Amino acid sequence: MAARAIWKAVVHVGDLSVPVKLYSAVEDRSIHFHLLHDQDMVRLKQRMVNPNTDETVPHEQIRKGVEIERNRFVVLSDEDLESLTPPASRDIEISHFIEREAVEPPWFDRPYFLGPDGDAPEYFALAKALAGSERIGLAHWVMRSKQYHGALQPEGDYLTLVTLRHAGEVIEPGELEPPAGRDLDKKERDLATRLVAGLTEDFNPEDYQDEYRERVRQLIDTKRRGGTIEVEEYEEVPQERSLAEMLEASLSR
């Protein structure tokens, strides 16, 4: 079944514009559990209480605050929070185009598909031009009262928009010093390089399934039929031989 668009917008590249619809590219496959009371298997409800009185605080009475030092809060009113909300807009502004490698993996957050809104030949023209450029567009937009940044990318004939994490949130590897130590042994490096080369293949995501998720599903099935499962221990493999010996043994396997 076709997915439902979650938002409509217009992508702006310079003075060119492309009307689009936004779709989630993520499909939730996780197995959801509820929290139950072990005495009667009744589903628990979360409630927010004042810990001094243990009374539930109704939603409309809850205020928001930021702790400025231990046990001291600045309280923010609804108007305060309102004033911080960016103005609503349907524009996705593409400010720059950068090489794909200039955006390291930790920046990427959540992927969306963009589809054409109506009969939009310019959508497919943009996708084609972008694919040919081997670049990605840096996008900025406000959706549901939140400011987003993202990467506009070609995906076949289509476009995806992957939200990017904020600067400051991302720890860039350059901020960290690698572990120091004695120079690595040349023989060990050569062996390890050969081992990596021997294990290098094309990436094919279809090779991977969430096997654990499947096992949890089977466990649920077993238990609903009244079955039980056995508990096993895992063992650790001690490492005794030298690095070079282990690498050589690895290569000869």
Add this chain to the structure above:
Amino acid sequence: MPAKQKKRQEKDGRHHHPRGVRPFWSGTISFGLVSVPVHLFPGRRSGGVAMRMLDEDGTPLARRYHCPEHEVDVHPEHIVRGYELEDGSYVVIRDEELEAISPKKSREIDLRRFVDIAQVSPTLFDRPYFLTPAGDSTKAYRLLADVMHQTQKAGIATFVMRGKEYLVAILSHGGVLSAQTLRFPDEIRDADDVGLPEAPQIDREQVSRFEKAIRKHSVNELPRDELKDASTEQLTALVEKKRKKGQDIVETEDYEPDASEPSSDVDLMEAIRRDLQGGNGAPQRSDADGSDLEDRSKEELYALAKQRNVPGRSKMNRDDLITALRKG
């Protein structure tokens, strides 16, 4: 011990021991027959400003799990996990059972496949982590990180963490290993799943108008200043303004910290750095002056400088690069 007394003790305990940063996961990376003991830490800062829910008088609220049947708040010991069946009844799944079905080597990341990282679509990237050396020696870690960096390959593996299986790409950036969890392919839709229409005949002229616009707005480096979190900056400024004026400030008694509150970003960075520098109590050789830089080609040095974001690198000769990299 009465519940109230117990609660107080826990509270006091928290006071004396400020929350430490613990690795999310500890285990080994298996590379051939070599085991590399590692810790796994979150690879991002919490960034935002933590907002707390307060009562009208400013008391920070606490979360309770309430049983509507018994009309009591339920202590965590008495909470179990249930999977809901079609008829509304539940199958209870206990922690030990989940533990029992996790793979035998649940403490292992088995690196049996390496790929060119450019082949991994960014739509698959989920969360970033850093891997730090955990054992007595950093040698195996450094060897793996060095070789992966030189060959520009990413290792692909699956492993189990906190009751979930993860597909992960292990990357090396100038000697630091990072892990990027990937979405499984069945968690990602393609254009067919979304139901996008087929591409029509494309107007060549329209494409070239976009090509021109792309060229015009192309830049070489990621403009990080465009990726700032403006809302959080404004929120911080507003909080600061109110603090200075002494406006809307409430004092509270000691309260229970929210368990989901992240540890501080400063503590996280310190924990990662300490681990990378062999802070596990392991004696380290002190030849940290980067002597192996001399052995590297200019291209290798430039690649390292690019990864560490050394400013002005494009105009540097080999010696300048070595000096700049040593300075960090």
